[in-house]
Amino acid sequence: QVQLVESGGGLVQPGGSLTLSCAASGRIFSSSTMGWYRQTPAEQRELVAVIRGDGTTAYTDSVRGRFIISRNNAVNTAFLQMNSLKPEDTAVYYCNCRVSDLINYWGQGKQVTVSS
Secondary structure (H helix, E strand, O other): OOOEEEEOOEEEOOOOOEEEEEEEOOOOHHHOEEEEEEEOOOOOOEEEEEEOOOOOEEEOOOOOOOEEEEEEHHHOEEEEEEOOOOHHHOEEEEEEEEOOOOOEEEOOOEEEEEOO
16 A cells, blocks of 8 residues: 655746655555646646656656656655746646556645746
């Protein structure tokens, strides 16, 4: 069993930055793929970024070059650094831990609002 606790988020002006953190319990963190997803009331949950156990990363086109996903296996934490934020980045952001094709864990979600 893996528990994910998210922190960070909040209100930021366009062009600003925020960092989300996701602290995971359990010993499988270092071998798991960590991801960040986001969802608005009008849209389905979408994948924002992932970082695999080997450190390779991938981003959705709309955030590539602005967001950075990272992980610190020593403290079982994943991060999403969000720069040059736009109003369309406003969403609830969810942390995901993918242990296998059949086993996924989710954080509780954090609201990110980009508005002047």
